[in-house]
Amino acid sequence: MKFEIKRDRLLDGLSDVMKAVSSKTAIPILTGVKMDVSAEGVSLTGSDSDITIQTFIPAEEDGKQILQVSEGGSIVLQARVFSEIIRKLPTNEVEIEINGNFQTHIRSGKSEFHLIGLDPLDYPHLPDVQEDExxxxxxxxxxxxxxxxxxxxxxxxxxxxxxxxxxxxxxxxxxxxxxxxxRLARRKTKxxxxxxxxxxxxxxxxxxxxxxxxxxxxxxxxxxxxxxxxxxxxxxxxxxxxxLLEGNYPDTSRLIPSEYKTQVTVNGRALLQAIDRASLLAREERNNVVRFSANGSDEVEVSSNSPEVGKVEEQLLAEAIEGEELKISFSAKFMMDALKAIDGQDVVIQFTGAMRPFILRSALDDSILQLILPVRTY
Structure with a gap:
């Protein structure tokens, strides 16, 4: 087996398949990356038996020659070592040649490496996936x-x-x-x-x-x-x-409240930043808890209190507040994760009580829903 390839393209392919290669595996050959070379191009495969990634580098793309194959074949090379060698080669032109006993020679510029390869026949086959679904x-x-x-x-x-x-x-x-x-995150897509x-x-x-x-x-x-x-x-x-993971996933639809007692519409980015500031004083051992209250005005209050450190209170103008007054506490991290998922749009938050799960939706788009369980603080 012998071929020449552009180093940058080989490195891109390796960086993709390396995401599936684990150093902690019960199957030693899976610490390697498999390379199959033909006139059409090079296939690289990495796997840890849970995830398998295969990427294909064509011999020619957009009229440019990426690869020149003198002789095709297959080899398995130690993934970490091979990837580091390719990364540090002196030129963009790489020649790889495999002799008997899987002896692999990698040349670039005046640099030459000799690696001991493994038999590709010992590498597991790709999972068999039928094309019907x-x-x-x-x-x-x-x-x-x-x-x-x-x-x-x-x-x-x-x-x-x-x-x-x-x-x-x-x-x-x-x-x-x-x-x-x-907490729960749900996304619907047509x-x-x-x-x-x-x-x-x-x-x-x-x-x-x-x-x-x-x-x-x-x-x-x-x-x-x-x-x-x-x-x-x-x-x-x-x-x-x-x-895929085995087991029955719980029916989450019944967790999502169908009615609410308080609804707050607020700018998502402003609320995210206010919670971020309040969480600076939230005590780590108290699960980073922040309080949120709507008390009949057109503002909501975000606050946090730590006896050893101090307290913070911030008023935030809401776009709209409907329903009963409310005080609730929740994990700052969970709330910030949910707001980041909704990505800075105006957010509608629907509460059904201080100790009941509440939901967040985008005011513009019904496809995203986030649900968070509050934290008891008294």
């Missing part, structure tokens, strides 16, 4: 959906299913829900191209975070294929496989 979504919208939900997954392994985001496809709509049982079937899957939060790093912020379509155990996201030159 498919819908398409623009990459930038998929990134937005991930950003608006994945922060609310649970970080505790006591209920593994809650460490993922529940994806449900029904009636041409995708509904993504994440909850750690103290799908353009989807079959009439219903699908349910729980995608690990970690997988979605890694996918988010790889996707371009563009309107390029991403194909999503769901099976009972795997989900595949396919974009232009990338295949991203993730195993």
């Amino acid at each position: 498919l819908f398409t979504i623009p990459a930038d919208l998929l990134k937005t959906i991930i950003r608006e939900t994945v922060f609310a997954v649970s970080s505790s392994e006591t209920r593994p299913v809650l460490t993922g985001v529940h994806w449900a496809v029904k009636d041409g709509e995708l509904v993504c829900v994440a909850t750690d049982s103290h 799908l353009e191209s989807v079959q009439d079937e219903e699908h349910n899957a729980v995608v690990p939060g970690r997988s979605l975070n890694e996918l988010n790093k790889i996707l371009d912020d563009s309107a390029d379509p991403v194909e999503v294929v769901m099976t009972s155990q795997q989900v595949l996201f396919r974009s232009k030159n990338i295949l991203f496989f993730s195993r």
